[in-house]
Amino acid sequence: MTKITWNHAAVIALFAVASVAQAKTPSVGSREYKVLLNPATFTGTPVDTANRFLTDLQASLAANGFDRTVTKTFKADDDRTVLYYDTAGTCPLKSIGYSMRERDESGDREIELKFGSADESTSANTDVTGSSSKASSKLEEDITPPSNHVFSHSTKEPLADSKNINHLSDIKDLFPTTTAFDSISSQSLVPVSGLSIHELTYSGPTSDLGQEDADFTMTVWYTNGSTTPTLAEISFEVDVNDDGVFTDKVTSRSQLIFDTLQGMTNWVLSPSTTKTAWVYKYQTGFCSQ
Known part of the structure; x- marks a missing residue:
């Protein structure tokens, strides 16, 4: 009798461990649709250009039978410096689906490690746990023209002022469960393409898709001290509902917005x-020096 009771308890404990393990595997929490725009159109005052774009988008959506509206206008949000890191000549991060990005907004530094895959399970089960108690992780579906879907598992965390990013070993310091680069940890990390990016973002517009909203962001980049925009992107993000799913109506309305954006040929950069x-x-x- 005692043995049976012990086995029963062991089974319960085993299921409890399994449940915890399953809980650690994330599920998709949002979709982000992204389209690059012609940066030349953003010369001048970007926020004014962003709102002219918004007016055109609203008209295009109405012409395409969109049964909702896009409300509010773009206003300035983030103003920060952005660096991407990899090893010149070989690009080991890029080659196996990783990227590492630093953002610095008025001395407030943040580092993000991201792994992307077309397979949701592969991305979800790739551990990118951070080293900080303030680290936050997410799994999202990134959608880019014409219909490319990538599942991105990322963690971002604060980066100390004293921390320099110099070698692949720094990835292990910041994201200790990441072992993919252990054998080449002494290789150098440098800003990708030698770029230091001045990033401005504008947010505010939103659209009620039914249960969930589409929240729009305009991003404009200036590279290596230039005052001329070199990249512009319009994106919108849609979260899952309280049941953890995207309803059919939310999905179809999101797709209509995405298709409409791609059809705005006087704005869109092609190929995006x-x-x-x-x-x-x-x-x-x-990556091939």
């Missing part, structure tokens, strides 16, 4: 890509 891919392509041969 991701900001990260753009950074890697900025310096020809950065």
